[in-house]
Amino acid sequence: MWALITGASSGIGAEFAEQLASKGYDIILVARDERRLRERAAHLQNRYGITCEVLVADLSKRDELKRIESRLAQGGVEFLVNNAGFGINKRFADGDIERESENLEVLVSAVMRTTHAALAFMREKKRGYIVNVSSVAGWIAGSTYSASKSWVTVFSEYLAVDLASEGIHVTALAPGFTHTEFHQRGKMNMSALPKWLWLDADRVVSDGIEAVLRGDALAIPGRQYRTIYLLLRHLPRSLVRKTGIKVRRNQRK
Secondary structure, eight states: OEEEEESTTSHHHHHHHHHHHHTTOEEEEEESOHHHHHHHHHHHHHHHOOOEEEEEOOTTSHHHHHHHHHHHHTSOEEEEEEOOOOOOOSOGGGSOHHHHHHHHIIIIIHHHHHHHHHHHHHHHHTOEEEEEEOOGGGGSOSOHHHHHHHHHHHHHHHHHHHSGGGTEEEEEEOOOSBSSSHHHHTTOOOTTSOGGGOBOHHHHHHHHHHHHHHTOSEEOOSHHHHHHHHHHHHSOHHHHHHHHHHHHHHHTO
């Protein structure tokens, strides 16, 4: 059986590929960097004896996204991981609206469209697993990234209930700050962040896989972030908004 992972060239996506390959899944790797994808594919095939496909695609471009949808529509994909994403380290008012639109395509439209494309096969087989990588950022009002991740979480929670009777498990995986290339690529200043807030990608991914196999609608890796989640649900929303803005401003310094 196949697993398809977007944003699979590094970080959380690469770790999903590693852990699912170790469970015997054949892997479809999706990202923009062909060289890194092929290196990843060779590693997985040599280590686990599985088969890999490489699909090079920029998910902000609808014609390239359609290639991924077409592959999913062919069937065979039992496990879908929507992980691709990037951050924009500028205020919305000062930023490039085209770049913001690309971000929305990757974080929202691609998640919706790949999920929809995968469901026909999963519903036919009455079995399937979908992990949509969200973020704790979705609980604060820190950026358009926060807004997109809030959508991912609610979308996943809705599907988790709606599809449960058909044997399909959907989980929103909402990690906090994780050791990957994400922040460096976004040119974000993370020097002031306490060490206790950082998570490791292997633990984030294992928590996500365990959660979707159990049928949990939401997975929050790390005790510290589960505590923060509970606090945010009860703190005054005005304070949550101010905190979110402060965090984002500190990353731009």
